[in-house]
Amino acid sequence: MGRTPCCDKRGLKKGPWTAEEDEILVNYIKNNNGHGSWRSLPKLAGLLRCGKSCRLRWTNYLRPDIKRGPFTQEEEKLIIQLHGMLGNRWAAIASQLPGRTDNEIKNLWNTHLKKRLLCMGIDPLTHEPFSSNHYPTTKSCPPSPSTRHMAQWESARLEAEARLSRESSLFGPQPHTKANSDFFLRLWNSEVGDSFRKLSKFGEKIECHSSPISQASSSTKCGSVSALTTEVDPNTAGLETTVGSQVEEMEYCKSCKSNGEDFMAAGSDSSSSNDMEDSSDTALQLLLDFPINNDMSFLEENCSDYGAAADHAMLSESSFICPL
């Protein structure tokens, strides 16, 4: 059976909304304490629009809590960070930016942020430097992004668990770490980690064109933090970033590794990890709680443990001149 149309399209108006239509829609929703059924709303309100169009107009434009004006730098950073984690899940991203709509964020991404990452030499799809496609040590068969990131997550998780075990046996509970307890394990046990694990099963099939979510899930901290750590003005000639075209995959793996360590360094209470809610909101909140602060300190802190100092030096020395 064919899909029934959302509304009878004959005689219905399309295109830009007029002020009168806006007023009718707003008044109807106000007077009825909500929209009720979008499908029946146009008829009841006296609008020659389909319900879908009404819903879109309301959610993207007329809703009273919509924030107007340009995006702040903080909002842009947050969007990049969340996109690295969630991919093109605009609604999920929008839910973390009060007053901003998914459509607005999608437009911002497509018109500004994507170009900005490209300008920085970062693939906006994967949040990895473009040079990461080069695999000098595995020329014949580079691992798929999903496989690599699965390995990174798993590696970080194992290290985290080992560290927890070591610390709990040697020192007992660390009082100063309670507040940010085991970020990584919580994230791993969340929906985000779960989706990543599921997607990783298809890693070999997905290969280079895997979904943004699968590719970005674990790379986000590497790619997006790099993106976030440099003030970028795409209009400025001679733009430099800390991410260079010569950065190789291993630097990023190690960065992820130390990043995972940093998640764990923030806490040692593993007993609660299995009790965490498996919701994306929780995962997102964890991400948002994770300090980015425009610096690379979380990488530097663990340089000694993982030999990341040299890697970080390479990262810093590599500069990228924006050709745009």
Add this chain to the structure above:
DNA sequence: AAAAGACTCAACCGCGAACTG
């Protein structure tokens, strides 16, 4: 001043998930 190209963003379309009977 005018044409061409680039950019922005509101709105549309189709799909899949969620809901309902």
Add this chain to the structure above:
DNA sequence: ACAGTTCGCGGTTGAGTCTTT
């Protein structure tokens, strides 16, 4: 359990505006 209905999401479009030549 199933089919039909509704809703929400993400990709895409195209009209309007701005910038460049």
